[in-house]
Structure formats: C-alpha cells, structure tokens
C-alpha cells in the first residue's frame with residue numbers, strides 16, 4: 001500500500017517549506033512534482049511561480065497582470081504552465097524507479113486545470129507514494145481527498161514544522 005500524506009495547514013504556516021526541505025533531504029528516493037512560491041514586488045504579493053521539483057524548471061503560474069481565464073481572486077492563471085511544467089513529471093511518475101510525488105499545492109489555481117484534477121485522481125489510485133499540501137479551507141476536491149480512509153492527514157503547525165521534513169524523509173528513505 002503506498003503512503004499518501006496530505007499536509008494541511010493555515011496560509012503561511014510553512015507547508016511549502018516542509019515540502020522543499022523534504023525534497024532536499026531524500027537520499028534513496030527521487031522526488032518528482034512541483035512547488036509554488038509567492039512572487040512579491042515592492043513588498044506586495046503579485047502572483048505565484050511554479051517550480052518543478054526534479055528539474056527546477058520555473059514559470060509564472062498566476063499574476064495580477066495576467067488576464068486569464070481563469071481568474072482566481074485577483075490573479076489571472078496561466079493553465080499552460082500546469083500543462084507544460086506540472087503535469088508531465090506527474091504523468092510519468094514511476095514507483096518502480098523509486099519515485100515519490102510531491103505536490104505543493106492542491107490549491108484553487110492549480111485545480112482550475114481539470115487535467116491536473118484527473119492526474120491527481122489517478123495518482124491517488126496508483127502505487128505511488130504522495131505528499132501533497134492542502135489548505136484548511138473547504139473545497140469539494142480536497143474535501144473528498146481528506147475524507148479518504150487511505151490517506152494520512154497531517155496538521156502542519158509552528159510546533160511540528162521544523163521536525164516534519166526529517167520525520168517524513170526517514171519514513172520514505174527507509175528500506
């Protein structure tokens with residue numbers, strides 16, 4: 001049975017940092033997937049960049065200056081970035097090669113890509129180990145994942161965020 005972990009936490013608690021540190025700590029496993037990061041201009045958040053875990057490819061996923069569609073809040077989302085950068089490594093993830101999927105995050109902008117929803121559904125039925133971040137906020141897609149009996153829902157908070165990357169790396173790296 002693969003390990004499927006959802007890291008849940010309030011905005012800014014440190015979920016992305018846990019995922020990035022976990023990717024850097026893994027010795028015997030190859031992590032594939034993506035992380036997202038705020039873009040700030042003159043101190044204000046103007047968008048989000050997406051970066052692939054394995055190859056470090058980076059592009060602007062959402063920005064106040066992008067028109068969309070879709071628009072999520074103040075941001076126009078470039079779904080082509082999901083198609084070109086995020087999906088290929090997820091589609092070719094192979095547990096036989098020791099690969100582990102990291103997704104940061106299962107958020108509204110990412111899930112605006114229906115092909116991404118399909119890939120995530122497939123991943124959660126496959127033999128691939130997964131660590132994905134989710135917000136506390138209710139959303140039909142992530143609520144359904146959180147209710148599954150075969151996932152571990154881990155709350156990220158200030159008390160455990162420093163220890164979590166090493167705890168998770170030890171679990172995934174052990175033979």
Ligand SMILES: Nc1ncnc2c1ncn2[C@@H]1O[C@H](COP(=O)(O)OP(=O)(O)OP(=O)(O)O)[C@@H](O)[C@H]1O
Nearest residue numbers: 009010011012013014015016017018105133161162
């Ligand atoms: N373990 C930590 N120790 C100190 N600072 C941290 C730690 N983890 C995260 N931070 C800081 O908190 C801020 C938010 O971190 P991060 O982006 O990882 O949170 P997040 O939960 O992924 O946020 P979001 O919900 O917006 O995606 C960053 O400035 C980061 O440097």
